[in-house]
Amino acid sequence: MADRKAKKNVLRQKRKNRIxxxxxxxxxxxxxxxxxxNRHLYAQLVNDVVGNTxxxxxxxxxxxxxxKTVAKSVGGLLAEQAKKQGVEKIVFxxxxxxxxxxxxxxAEAARTAGLKF
Numbered sequence: 001m002a003d004r005k006a007k008k009n010v011l012r013q014k015r016k017n018r019i020x021x022x023x024x025x026x027x028x029x030x031x032x033x034x035x036x037x038n039r040h041l042y043a044q045l046v047n048d049v050v051g052n053t054x055x056x057x058x059x060x061x062x063x064x065x066x067x068k069t070v071a072k073s074v075g076g077l078l079a080e081q082a083k084k085q086g087v088e089k090i091v092f093x094x095x096x097x098x099x100x101x102x103x104x105x106x107a108e109a110a111r112t113a114g115l116k117f
Contacts, residue, residue: 016096023093024048032078032110032117033093034103041066041102043078045087055081071102075109082115090117 025031030045044056057078059070082090090110097103111117 012096014096019093019096023091025091025093029089029091030054030087031093032090032107032115034095034097034106036066036095036097036102039065041071041074041106043074043106045078045082045085045090054085054087057081066102068102068105071105072109075106076113078106079110079113079115083113088114088116090115092117 023031025046025048027047027049030047032043032045035042040059042056042058045054046052047054055078057074059066059074064070082088092107094103094107099107107117
């Protein structure tokens with residue numbers, strides 16, 4: 001059982017590295033990176049030139065296990081905080097996860113709230 005989980009994580013890390021070769025965030029277009037655990041969803045905007053996080057949002061404040069509705073609220077909250085920082089254009093880093101389910105809902109909620117990517 002542990003070997004299967006370890007193998008899945010290694011494969012995700014390979015996909016992540018393959019994606020990160022091409023996706024790079026700047027101060028004008030920061031990188032929106034997503035991390036998904038079994039219980040929560042985390043998203044942050046990162047400036048890779050300086051190496052700092054501009055905005056960080058998670059589903060832990062919601063107090064619920066992550067699902068599509070929680071992902072929509074996290075995406076909307078992230079877009080709202082990004083606009084306060086003056087960010088409108090971003091690049092999306094799905095972090096090796098498939099663009100499906102909660103990752104997709106977060107991205108679409110950020111788009112509908114006004115972020116362009």
